[in-house]
Amino acid sequence: MARLExxxxxxxxxxxxxxxxxxxxxxxxxxxxxxxxxxxxxxxxVSTMTGDLLEESIIMEAGQVDSDGGRPRVLLRVNPTYxxxxxxxxxxxxxxxxxxxxxxxERAKVDYALRPARHDPELVARHILAGIDVVLSDAGVTTxxxxxxxxxxxxxxxxxxxxxxxxxxxxxxxxxxGTLLSAGTPLPLYVDNGAKAMGQAELWFGSGRGxxxxxxxxxxxxxxxxxxxxxxxxxxxxxxxxxxxxTKIIVGGRPCRCGGRGCLEAYIxxxxxxxxxxxxxxxxxxxxxxxxxxxxxxxxxAETATYLGVGLANLVNLLNPExxxxxxxxxxxxxxxxxxxxxxxAAENSLAQPYAATSIVLGRLGPDAVALGAxxxxxxxxxxxxxxxxxxxxx
Amino acid sequence: MARLExxxxxxxxxxxxxxxxxxxxxxxxxxxxxxxxxxxxxxxxVSTMTGDLLEESIIMEAGQVDSDGGRPRVLLRVNPTYxxxxxxxxxxxxxxxxxxxxxxxERAKVDYALRPARHDPELVARHILAGIDVVLSDAGVTTxxxxxxxxxxxxxxxxxxxxxxxxxxxxxxxxxxGTLLSAGTPLPLYVDNGAKAMGQAELWFGSGRGxxxxxxxxxxxxxxxxxxxxxxxxxxxxxxxxxxxxTKIIVGGRPCRCGGRGCLEAYIxxxxxxxxxxxxxxxxxxxxxxxxxxxxxxxxxAETATYLGVGLANLVNLLNPExxxxxxxxxxxxxxxxxxxxxxxAAENSLAQPYAATSIVLGRLGPDAVALGAxxxxxxxxxxxxxxxxxxxxx
DNA sequence: AGAAGATAATGTAAGTTTCGAAAAAAGATG
DNA sequence: CATCTTTTTTCGAAACTTACATTATCTTCT
Numbered sequence: 001m002a003r004l005e006x007x008x009x010x011x012x013x014x015x016x017x018x019x020x021x022x023x024x025x026x027x028x029x030x031x032x033x034x035x036x037x038x039x040x041x042x043x044x045x046v047s048t049m050t051g052d053l054l055e056e057s058i059i060m061e062a063g064q065v066d067s068d069g070g071r072p073r074v075l076l077r078v079n080p081t082y083x084x085x086x087x088x089x090x091x092x093x094x095x096x097x098x099x100x101x102x103x104x105x106e107r108a109k110v111d112y113a114l115r116p117a118r119h120d121p122e123l124v125a126r127h128i129l130a131g132i133d134v135v136l137s138d139a140g141v142t143t144x145x146x147x148x149x150x151x152x153x154x155x156x157x158x159x160x161x162x163x164x165x166x167x168x169x170x171x172x173x174x175x176x177x178g179t180l181l182s183a184g185t186p187l188p189l190y191v192d193n194g195a196k197a198m199g200q201a202e203l204w205f206g207s208g209r210g211x212x213x214x215x216x217x218x219x220x221x222x223x224x225x226x227x228x229x230x231x232x233x234x235x236x237x238x239x240x241x242x243x244x245x246x247t248k249i250i251v252g253g254r255p256c257r258c259g260g261r262g263c264l265e266a267y268i269x270x271x272x273x274x275x276x277x278x279x280x281x282x283x284x285x286x287x288x289x290x291x292x293x294x295x296x297x298x299x300x301x302a303e304t305a306t307y308l309g310v311g312l313a314n315l316v317n318l319l320n321p322e323x324x325x326x327x328x329x330x331x332x333x334x335x336x337x338x339x340x341x342x343x344x345x346a347a348e349n350s351l352a353q354p355y356a357a358t359s360i361v362l363g364r365l366g367p368d369a370v371a372l373g374a375x376x377x378x379x380x381x382x383x384x385x386x387x388x389x390x391x392x393x394x395x
Numbered sequence: 396m397a398r399l400e401x402x403x404x405x406x407x408x409x410x411x412x413x414x415x416x417x418x419x420x421x422x423x424x425x426x427x428x429x430x431x432x433x434x435x436x437x438x439x440x441v442s443t444m445t446g447d448l449l450e451e452s453i454i455m456e457a458g459q460v461d462s463d464g465g466r467p468r469v470l471l472r473v474n475p476t477y478x479x480x481x482x483x484x485x486x487x488x489x490x491x492x493x494x495x496x497x498x499x500x501e502r503a504k505v506d507y508a509l510r511p512a513r514h515d516p517e518l519v520a521r522h523i524l525a526g527i528d529v530v531l532s533d534a535g536v537t538t539x540x541x542x543x544x545x546x547x548x549x550x551x552x553x554x555x556x557x558x559x560x561x562x563x564x565x566x567x568x569x570x571x572x573g574t575l576l577s578a579g580t581p582l583p584l585y586v587d588n589g590a591k592a593m594g595q596a597e598l599w600f601g602s603g604r605g606x607x608x609x610x611x612x613x614x615x616x617x618x619x620x621x622x623x624x625x626x627x628x629x630x631x632x633x634x635x636x637x638x639x640x641x642t643k644i645i646v647g648g649r650p651c652r653c654g655g656r657g658c659l660e661a662y663i664x665x666x667x668x669x670x671x672x673x674x675x676x677x678x679x680x681x682x683x684x685x686x687x688x689x690x691x692x693x694x695x696x697a698e699t700a701t702y703l704g705v706g707l708a709n710l711v712n713l714l715n716p717e718x719x720x721x722x723x724x725x726x727x728x729x730x731x732x733x734x735x736x737x738x739x740x741a742a743e744n745s746l747a748q749p750y751a752a753t754s755i756v757l758g759r760l761g762p763d764a765v766a767l768g769a770x771x772x773x774x775x776x777x778x779x780x781x782x783x784x785x786x787x788x789x790x
Numbered sequence: 791a792g793a794a795g796a797t798a799a800t801g802t803a804a805g806t807t808t809c810g811a812a813a814a815a816a817g818a819t820g
Numbered sequence: 821c822a823t824c825t826t827t828t829t830t831c832g833a834a835a836c837t838t839a840c841a842t843t844a845t846c847t848t849c850t
Binding site for chain 1: 551636743749
């Protein structure tokens with residue numbers, strides 16, 4: 001008993017407009033005629049709708065295409081400078097603020113280092129607010145042109161106006177981060193878990209493109225997953241769906257930092273791999289260390305491939321996705337070196353029918369796409385819920 | 396990039412009508428005024444819409460309610476004999492055909508025993524077709540009054556006009572069961588996995604009522620799960636989502652009949668429990684045998700609770716559901732005796748935040764609800780897609 | 791008993807929105 | 821320059837919901 005929502009005749013317009021805009025965005029450029037075909041709308045509707053969008057300069061003309069004996073098609077595209085999106089990556093060691101145009105091209109960027117112990121919410125918020133000012137002035141963009149600010153943070157984010165955050169690694173427990181930020185900026189805010197934001201980016205601009213039924217798996221120090229069904233990400237009742245890393249794959253197995261035992265994360269998370277290979281995790285430079293371990297041929301490496309394969313197999317069986325994308329810096333390192341072994345383990349541990357329906361691929365965006373993912377939250381909102389409210393002239 | 400569908404102004408009507416009908420169905424009875432409140436539609440819309448539905452006798456008046464000083468409200472309800480639904484349970488030992496009215500009250504029922512080796516698709520189809528005739532004539536219902544036939548089968552069913560079935564236990568591999576049946580009856584067909592159908596029933600009429608975000612877990616000889624997000628069941632790209640039983644909980648653990656090792660089913664499936672308790676599975680009467688084992692205090696019993704708890708915890712972490720319903724004959728037996736232990740194991744193996752958001756309860760419909768679930772498939776279609784096509788008077 | 795008041799349900803006119811068909815626009819071709 | 825072809829816009833019709841006004845039906849007060 002869900003989706004019980006009254007529909008009025010204006011929702012039709014809103015929905016069709018969003019669909020048209022989305023189609024045009026992901027097609028790149030298309031003529032009105034193409035849009036008729038792509039959207040299924042009538043010529044009249046496409047004409048009036050594109051007319052509106054042109055007038056609002058949300059879209060623009062992009063040249064003509066020569067025709068064979070008729071009126072040439074005028075190509076249309078989304079105006080990449082109609083608006084901008086700010087994407088923020090809040091990580092353990094830094095706060096990064098980036099400005100993107102609508103094509104998700106980076107226009108400006110600024111980094112603030114965080115010292116290990118300094119994760120006060122207020123400090124982070126100050127960095128973000130300062131960063132917004134910096135990237136805007138660097139790129140010569142005014143606040144009015146910014147469609148919103150997306151922020152990716154570690155931890156669980158509860159949706160709502162306050163965006164309450166629980167982030168163990170930061171020592172944040174119930175921080176109303178949205179409230180904190182909105183005190184300093186009038187821009188619309190979108191806060192989500194960084195891994196989920198990145199999953200969104202991979203889904204829209206990376207290896208997940210075109211899949212309506214996908215799982216994006218992020219492996220770094222922690223391990224998470226974004227489950228997408230019919231184009232919508234699975235949120236769960238308290239917005240914490242996707243905690244894949246604490247799936248138990250060996251009851252009573254290795255202790256995990258979550259306090260449990262046998263979690264997937266305790267086998268394939270960055271620290272876990274190093275520890276199992278007998279390398280100290282006290283040093284800095286895990287990245288190089290991990291690369292060395294993976295290339296060393298330690299028995300722990302082959303095991304890691306198996307564990308990851310098992311974890312993926314569990315997803316294949318339960319969710320039967322069209323595609324699984326492996327991302328995160330550890331995920332990418334593992335995938336580059338061990339993809340055949342991982343696939344074999346996944347195949348051996350899943351049912352033949354769903355396995356055959358799933359393609360397991362590596363992420364394409366690299367491990368630094370959190371800010372892009374965060375900006376994608378803004379983009380999503382823009383594409384779904386673009387105003388469509390024309391001001392009615394009075395008198 | 397999904398749900399790209401053109402909407403026209405008629406879809407508004409269709410959607411609102413479906414919503415109103417659904418609301419009325421699950422409310423039981425309501426006045427037009429109540430419906431205004433419940434649906435959010437305007438008085439006029441509710442008035443015309445109920446007028447249509449009354450004329451088509453899909454709904455009916457159900458008395459008045461005295462008011463305190465005004466025109467009394469006329470109560471409306473769905474007409475339970477507007478149409479009927481046939482539900483079929485195809486199991487290893489029998490084919491059961493039941494007839495339900497729209498209130499899902501059983502009106503007639505017939506059973507056909509299947510001999511262990513006799514699972515030819517043709518035979519099963521003949522039983523079903525014969526059964527439909529029997530229940531219809533027993534209840535005095537004509538074919539024209541039947542809205543459809545829902546069939547629950549073991550195995551994986553691929554959606555589509557043919558309803559191709561892969562059922563290992565039956566030796567069916569790619570049987571186009573829908574084609575087989577539709578050759579013998581003009582009624583609309585809905586075929587799905589029996590466990591999923593039952594999950595649907597539990598969701599609508601059992602312990603899952605009202606939850607938009609739920610997982611229904613079925614434990615019998617096999618183990619499966621129905622994942623529901625926002626009221627829609629998770630199908631997966633090839634309709635085989637929900638194979639929870641072959642989730643690996645102990646890498647390299649007990650061998651499972653699927654050929655893998657360490658599957659959940661190899662620990663909490665009926666045979667698995669008996670085997671681990673040292674009881675032969677060759678005998679008949681597993682049900683009594685299992686009850687005896689569970690009451691015996693064998694160490695295998697406590698372990699079973701733990702394994703089930705771990706399995707549930709994995710679901711809690713990954714999907715963050717509002718509710719988990721435990722069903723299936725083994726699930727119910729376990730739940731009745733060991734629910735506290737199961738809950739404790741689930742709590743210990745899941746993250747605190749999502750666990751707190753989930754309530755884990757026992758199914759309410761008993762283990763024989765597959766036919767009801769199958770009929771629910773018909774009901775769902777009726778509520779979503781009721782005709783709404785008025786014949787336009789000509790000239 | 792009759793009038794007044796209150797609540798429920800139904801018409802009516804207005805405002806959106808999409809659609810099909812016809813008209814207009816814009817270049818290619820001979 | 822006239823004709824053809826293809827794209828795009830315009831126009832009237834049909835379908836819906838909504839707000840407002842009207843009718844229906846029961847209770848209560850005088």
